[in-house]
Amino acid sequence: MKVKVISRSTDEFTRERSQDLQRVFRNFDPKLRPQEKAVEYVRALNAAKLEKIFARPFIGAMDGHIDAISCMAKNPNFLKGIFSGSMDGDIRLWDIASRKTVCQFPGHQGAVRGLTASTDGSTLISCGTDCTVRIWSVPVAATLESDHASNKPIEANAVYVGKNAYWAVDHQWGGDLFATTGARVEIWNHNRSQPVNTFEWGTDTVISVRFNPGEPNLLATSASDRSIALYDLRMSTPARKLIMQTRTNSIAWNPMEPLNFTAANEDCSCYSYDARKLDEAKCVHKDHVSAVMDIDYSPTGREFVTGSYDRTVRIFPYNGGHSREIYHTKRMQRVFCVKFSSDASYIISGSDDTNLRLWKAKASEQMGVLLPREQKKHEYQEAVKNRYKHLPEVKRIVRHRHLPRPIYKAKELRRTVIDAEKKKEERRKAHSTPGSIVTESVRKRRIIREVE
Amino acid sequence: MGLEEETGGSAKDVPPTEQELSAEFDTTLQKYLRGEGADLEALKDKKLKGQLTVREKLYGNSAKAAAKFEKWLMPSEGGYLEAEGIEKTWRIKQDQITREVDILSSRNQYDIVLKDLGPYTLDFTPSGRYMATAGRKGHVAIVDMKSMELIREMQVKETVRDIVFLHNETFFAVAQKKYPYIYNRDGIELHCLKDVTTGEMIGNFRTGLGRTETMQVNPFNGVIAVGHSGGTVSMWKPTSAAPLVKMLCHHGPISALAFHPNGQLMATCGREKKIKIWDLRKFEVVQTIPGHHAKTLDFSQKGLLAAGTGSYAQVLGDFSGSQNYSRYMGHSIAKGYQIGKVSFRPYEDVLVMGHSMGWSSILIPGSGEPNFDTWVANPFETSKQRREKEIHTLLDKLPPETIMLDPSKIGTVRPYKKREKPTKEEMEAEKEAAVEAVKDIALKKKTKGRNKTSKRVMKRKVLIDKAKKPFIEKEMQEAGKLAGKRKLGEETELPASLKRFVRKKAAV
Numbered sequence: 025m026k027v028k029v030i031s032r033s034t035d036e037f038t039r040e041r042s043q044d045l046q047r048v049f050r051n052f053d054p055k056l057r058p059q060e061k062a063v064e065y066v067r068a069l070n071a072a073k074l075e076k077i078f079a080r081p082f083i084g085a086m087d088g089h090i091d092a093i094s095c096m097a098k099n100p101n102f103l104k105g106i107f108s109g110s111m112d113g114d115i116r117l118w119d120i121a122s123r124k125t126v127c128q129f130p131g132h133q134g135a136v137r138g139l140t141a142s143t144d145g146s147t148l149i150s151c152g153t154d155c156t157v158r159i160w161s162v163p164v165a166a167t168l169e170s171d172h173a174s175n176k177p178i179e180a181n182a183v184y185v186g187k188n189a190y191w192a193v194d195h196q197w198g199g200d201l202f203a204t205t206g207a208r209v210e211i212w213n214h215n216r217s218q219p220v221n222t223f224e225w226g227t228d229t230v231i232s233v234r235f236n237p238g239e240p241n242l243l244a245t246s247a248s249d250r251s252i253a254l255y256d257l258r259m260s261t262p263a264r265k266l267i268m269q270t271r272t273n274s275i276a277w278n279p280m281e282p283l284n285f286t287a288a289n290e291d292c293s294c295y296s297y298d299a300r301k302l303d304e305a306k307c308v309h310k311d312h313v314s315a316v317m318d319i320d321y322s323p324t325g326r327e328f329v330t331g332s333y334d335r336t337v338r339i340f341p342y343n344g345g346h347s348r349e350i351y352h353t354k355r356m357q358r359v360f361c362v363k364f365s366s367d368a369s370y371i372i373s374g375s376d377d378t379n380l381r382l383w384k385a386k387a388s389e390q391m392g393v394l395l396p397r398e399q400k401k402h403e404y405q406e407a408v409k410n411r412y413k414h415l416p417e418v419k420r421i422v423r424h425r426h427l428p429r430p431i432y433k434a435k436e437l438r439r440t441v442i443d444a445e446k447k448k449e450e451r452r453k454a455h456s457t458p459g460s461i462v463t464e465s466v467r468k469r470r471i472i473r474e475v476e
Numbered sequence: 477m478g479l480e481e482e483t484g485g486s487a488k489d490v491p492p493t494e495q496e497l498s499a500e501f502d503t504t505l506q507k508y509l510r511g512e513g514a515d516l517e518a519l520k521d522k523k524l525k526g527q528l529t530v531r532e533k534l535y536g537n538s539a540k541a542a543a544k545f546e547k548w549l550m551p552s553e554g555g556y557l558e559a560e561g562i563e564k565t566w567r568i569k570q571d572q573i574t575r576e577v578d579i580l581s582s583r584n585q586y587d588i589v590l591k592d593l594g595p596y597t598l599d600f601t602p603s604g605r606y607m608a609t610a611g612r613k614g615h616v617a618i619v620d621m622k623s624m625e626l627i628r629e630m631q632v633k634e635t636v637r638d639i640v641f642l643h644n645e646t647f648f649a650v651a652q653k654k655y656p657y658i659y660n661r662d663g664i665e666l667h668c669l670k671d672v673t674t675g676e677m678i679g680n681f682r683t684g685l686g687r688t689e690t691m692q693v694n695p696f697n698g699v700i701a702v703g704h705s706g707g708t709v710s711m712w713k714p715t716s717a718a719p720l721v722k723m724l725c726h727h728g729p730i731s732a733l734a735f736h737p738n739g740q741l742m743a744t745c746g747r748e749k750k751i752k753i754w755d756l757r758k759f760e761v762v763q764t765i766p767g768h769h770a771k772t773l774d775f776s777q778k779g780l781l782a783a784g785t786g787s788y789a790q791v792l793g794d795f796s797g798s799q800n801y802s803r804y805m806g807h808s809i810a811k812g813y814q815i816g817k818v819s820f821r822p823y824e825d826v827l828v829m830g831h832s833m834g835w836s837s838i839l840i841p842g843s844g845e846p847n848f849d850t851w852v853a854n855p856f857e858t859s860k861q862r863r864e865k866e867i868h869t870l871l872d873k874l875p876p877e878t879i880m881l882d883p884s885k886i887g888t889v890r891p892y893k894k895r896e897k898p899t900k901e902e903m904e905a906e907k908e909a910a911v912e913a914v915k916d917i918a919l920k921k922k923t924k925g926r927n928k929t930s931k932r933v934m935k936r937k938v939l940i941d942k943a944k945k946p947f948i949e950k951e952m953q954e955a956g957k958l959a960g961k962r963k964l965g966e967e968t969e970l971p972a973s974l975k976r977f978v979r980k981k982a983a984v
């Protein structure tokens with residue numbers, strides 16, 4: 025007879041000394057876990073509720089400017105700092121951690137329309153409505169000692185005067201050229217007082233410019249004639265132009281997929297395009313109720329933040345049609361510029377009420393150093409919530425956002441208008457010969473034509 | 477060849493072939509995959525298809541990791557009993573086993589004789605560490621099975637019919653003469669479930685099916701099965717007043733009921749001396765075992781079935797995997813002692829029987845699950861771990877609506893049912909209902925001469941017409957379709973030369 029019985033010796037299954045960790049034994053067999061789906065569902069519900077309890081995205085406001093903030097710039101080499109320029113010509117460098125001004129760059133007579141930092145972080149370039157381009161050197165010592173907070177004014181390295189007001193400036197990634205726009209697109213070198221190259225296409229003002237992060241010679245601009253134009257520095261003529269029905273206020277390239285860019289448009293939506301195929305938008309992001317003023321991509325390339333004239337900041341997924349998050353405050357008025365911090369954790373918004381505001385990118389994220397156990401727990405909560413987020417109870421909690429009354433009303437109004445138009449279109453189609461009325465797809469609808 | 481068959485244990489000596497290994501791995505993999513994958517070919521949405529393919533791959537990887545873990549990293553191996561030669565396993569006695577086995581396990585085989593206080597019933601905590609026993613005449617005791625230490629002993633001075641542990645060993649409930657009472661580990665009475673309106677009662681249902689003597693919870697899905705004196709077993713969930721299932725199991729009253737831990741098998745025993753094994757997915761008998769009038773039944777974690785009849789306990793096992801239970805072991809206690817309850821100890825190869833003179837514990841190799849999971853049930857739990865676990869179980873407490881016959885339905889999509897067209901009467905009824913609803917609306921009373929009667933009447937008429945409009949549109953659509961069908965028929969009848977005179981209507 026062969027016999028064996030389960031016998032467990034206590035020493036094998038308990039810890040030896042009291043300073044040891046308790047021993048953990050696992051058996052992943054599903055039969056030990058009856059009703060596991062029901063338990064998971066309850067956990068998903070609790071995770072959704074906890075996320076809402078801990079959702080406190082607003083961190084603080086940076087006070088100091090005395091006029092509306094018109095532009096911001098990130099320093100690629102220094103995570104903690106951000107430059108901001110206002111409508112009265114005041115440029116400041118802020119330390120985000122302490123939310124204080126590190127130093128000021130006085131000099132502009134009118135509004136500062138564009139700010140950009142060179143790739144090595146040592147130079148700041150600004151342009152404004154006083155027809156000047158100013159080049160500043162960023163003091164490295166001051167940026168390191170953030171508790172200095174001396175607000176030292178700094179003299180400009182160089183001032184280049186032009187003929188017309190400048191509207192935007194952007195620096196080449198990894199190169200030493202920068203582009204300014206105004207009446208035309210001009211390419212400058214740091215040392216030359218005249219532009220190295222000029223591009224002109226049409227007679228309207230060009231209002232924004234962005235260099236491509238992956239292809240340093242490619243840049244995209246948007247103009248008052250409702251067009252988006254792509255330029256290649258190696259060619260003498262502009263490359264391609266896309267004309268839409270409404271003006272694009274700002275463009276941002278996806279840092280992880282550098283051929284795609286997203287344009288923030290006046291018709292309350294953002295359009296993502298593939299630069300190789302401009303006749304159709306890749307995705308239309310609709311959720312704002314007023315013109316979208318600025319857009320910036322997260323360094324992960326998976327989401328972007330937009331600031332709009334309707335006093336809200338929204339975060340969209342790169343391939344999703346609707347926003348995943350909305351931030352608003354009573355005190356925040358029209359948002360003119362937004363930036364995603366380079367570590368993908370924070371959002372900085374500059375608005376009409378002279379404040380820069382610091383927000384968390386993930387509203388319920390726990391800031392600071394997390395223990396591995398805490399991290400695992402957060403990851404588990406996120407995963408279990410995502411598994412059941414389509415079910416009605418969980419969906420209701422996850423989707424819920426408080427909207428200010430004007431936004432809510434505006435949204436409802438837009439909804440009724442869109443529904444009425446749709447119904448009319450359907451009825452027209454129903455009462456005409458099949459095939460005579462063709463509905464254009466949403467992605468092509470707002471594009472008028474593409475010009476070579 | 478013949479010798480090898482006789483010995484029967486030679487399969488263990490020859491190393492398994494690669495094919496057998498991979499086949500075994502596949503079966504364990506299937507277990508961890510928890511069902512079929514999603515059919516991604518039917519999807520048209522490319523984005524969703526891409527996301528789901530990635531997810532399915534991840535599931536496959538985690539199932540493989542779990543299967544590998546099970547194969548290589550489990551600390552304990554299960555027990556077994558193999559007869560050699562002409563020996564039969566059911567003739568092997570407990571003292572033979574106790575002699576062969578190590579000293580720690582042999583201490584699990586004992587008899588405790590308590591003559592005075594009536595037949596004993598017992599219950600284990602899910603980890604198998606603590607046991608609660610109660611004698612009919614009011615003797616209640618909590619015992620720590622690892623150290624055989626008596627934690628608390630008391631006399632409740634009333635007849636006790638049943639005892640169960642609540643979520644852990646600190647609370648237990650005793651079914652006393654009139655009402656159930658809940659006690660603390662120290663024996664302090666916490667609640668008397670006397671008044672049906674206090675506390676949070678979820679449901680109170682009349683079965684209408686006759687006297688019930690047995691009740692069991694199905695551990696797989698949480699439904700409660702009740703056995704009636706008419707031979708029916710009814711299954712209940714807390715949120716419905718009618719039973720989920722009513723099965724006629726036996727010709728006579730049901731004397732015992734037990735569920736297999738995988739939730740698919742149920743064993744019932746009736747007074748007509750038959751044990752029937754039911755498949756709970758099809759609600760059919762899988763096997764009938766005649767000749768046993770078992771007063772108590774219990775399934776072990778590994779699927780062995782213990783039946784207690786009089787002073788003899790029979791253990792049946794399903795060794796071929798085809799749900800065919802055959803004799804495995806048996807044990808008879810002293811003549812005259814009546815077995816009241818058999819219960820397998822979780823995570824141990826032990827069967828404890830409560831009888832009229834106390835309780836006995838015997839060794840049944842191969843009945844317990846050898847590897848426990850610390851986060852599910854830990855026999856070596858410290859008090860700190862117990863407190864943490866209590867909080868986690870409270871957080872994961874299931875609302876009563878989640879208890880259903882098929883627990884895997886949670887999170888699934890309801891199948892799309894094509895709604896049949898409502899009949900004419902139904903449409904009429906709907907129309908009437910809509911008109912009635914509109915008539916009830918109170919119109920604003922206008923002042924300053926704007927409240928003319930004619931205007932009010934006109935407004936009401938407009939509202940009623942608006943309410944009727946969608947129904948009329950539908951009717952016209954139907955009429956149009958019918959007319960279209962008729963027209964088609966007519967067209968085919970006309971000769972070719974007259975076809976040019978047929979009025980062509982634009983297609984809708």
